[in-house]
Amino acid sequence: MGYKFTLESHLANPERSLHVYINNGVFTFVNTLSDGTTRKSSGIVGFTHNTLYFLIWDSTYLHVSEHLTPQLRRDLINANNRLFDIRLETKSEGEVLMSFDEELKFERVQTQLAKIKGSYPEIH
Secondary structure, rough: OOEEEEEEEEEEOOEEEEEEEEOOOOOEEEEEEEOHHHHHHEEEEEEEEEEEEEEEEEEEEEEOOOHHHHHHHHHHHHHHHOEEEEEEEEEOOOOEEEEEOOOOOOOEEEEEEEEEEOOOOOOO
């Protein structure tokens, strides 16, 4: 994947900001929970049929605000998810709708608008 771009959004389950940096098939993302806890993850990424596929190699908590807050407990589930995909749909110039399956099946699918910047593949 020969693209360099970023995605920025705010997500739920747990409430957090998300910044994804993609550079030629390698990604880094930074989650900052509403309690201030920050996690950085990195690995490889692929793209096909309007879907990004992520395989996490490393995930580290850079800052933990308080141990075992509800936000951190929920994020620990996300941190253990090593392979996942995000489906993308163009909404406007510089904005995409992200959809992904939650780790807990009863939470179903989350959809969220995200800003996209840089050189990215064509998204329909």
